[in-house]
Amino acid sequence: MKNYLFVFILFFSSSVFAQDDLMSMLEDEADIPTNTKVFATFKGAKIINAHTTELVKAKTLDFRITHRFGNIGGASGGGFHTLYGFDQSEDIRISFDYGINDHIQVGIARSKRMENIDGNVKAKILHQTDDNSIPVSAVWFSNFAFTPQRDLDNRYQNAISRLSYVHQLIVARKFSDRISFEILPTLVHRNLVELDPDGILDENTFFSIGFAGRIKLSQRVALVADYFYSFSDYRTNHPTRNYYNPLGVGIELETGGHVFNLAFTNASGIIENNFLTTTTDDWLKGGYKFGFNISRVFTLGK
């Protein structure tokens, strides 16, 4: 009797198997990658002032012009007679960034402010994955900037004193398709700092922490913002000079191939060496300016 049952079970189970849906069988065994890298945490190299964890793709060159107009508010030199800052340009930066591979990018650039020529490197340390086996992306950023300004008042003792540096760790997470956030512990160092008219010496080195985020409002429009808080006694407690922490807010418009970044910020400088150290405009007094960048990416190899 046991044998009949055995035969019956064998036969029955195999015929059930024969009717089984081919697709569910395929789905059971299909190898669909789950630990793939999260893409497009941010849409560009920068939020507004803050760098992002995005690198220029391998073997591509990103040519970029970043522009900051003058202050918009009348109380800060803007208003009707400068067409709300459009007559002025606080800073212009022309840059070339090249992706050596998917993990490292190098760049050179020249800015209007202090005529700074900077060289920088951005390296990917971690890349967030879909299955959260790596929960965040992390990038290291370092630069040096050299100012070739004419030395009219004998400030620079030597070429070394014209240099400044920034080192930064950027840790980002894409929380959902819509929301990405990052934190940027930053160290800025200038070889030359001077006594100001109040007889107070500025700091050579100080630490700053940045926060930046992006919220997608629709498939094509995103709201972006960044903010840096500087741990600088000179800046927070100066008796006569007012320094402000750089805050940027903006809109990103995506058109497929290009991302238009329309930004407002109180920072004048474009590179960290400048905007972390010399932001003296106050949002509340109209001390914010319009900024934009245009970028063209060239694919140089396969």
Add this chain to the structure above:
Amino acid sequence: MDTLKTKPKIMKTVLSILANILFLTVINGQDIYKITESNVHFFSEAPLENIEADNSKCQGLIKPETKQVAIIIPIIEFKFEKPLMEEHFNENYMETSKFKTASFQGKIISEIDFSKAGKYEATAEGELKIHGVSQKRKISGELEIKDGSITLNTKFNVALEDHDIEIPKMVIENLAETIEVDCMLIFEPKK
């Protein structure tokens, strides 16, 4: 006494042989072929820029007995010449993090003798699922049956609108609204 004892023994043997035959024939009748090599290519011709990509990580099964076909394509495995294009494809158009695969599930409706080598015109009817949206489709191609392998070649069009794939107005010049898909799939018996 002896005869009483041996009778069930014979029965046992006969039954188990019968069971084995039955069991084996059922298995043989349902040989399944599995994709061992694939290339799915898509091409979109547009005034500004042609967009194309290849995928060699296609997975699928064919069961000649029932003529059922099941194919899954991992979207993330589409490789583009320009990495930026690949990112846009995944993020803006296919929304790959939400819809990880495209698939086809259906039946070959043409007469095909899988036991005879040769080339056959074949049409499959079923559901094509892209970007999470299924469409009933008839897709035609050529099946080549050789000893131990089945090669499937097919070319068909996909209208982006049919699968709710949105193209922003500003890039409409950049993209064709219908893309051409070219598949070459080689199936071999599944172990």
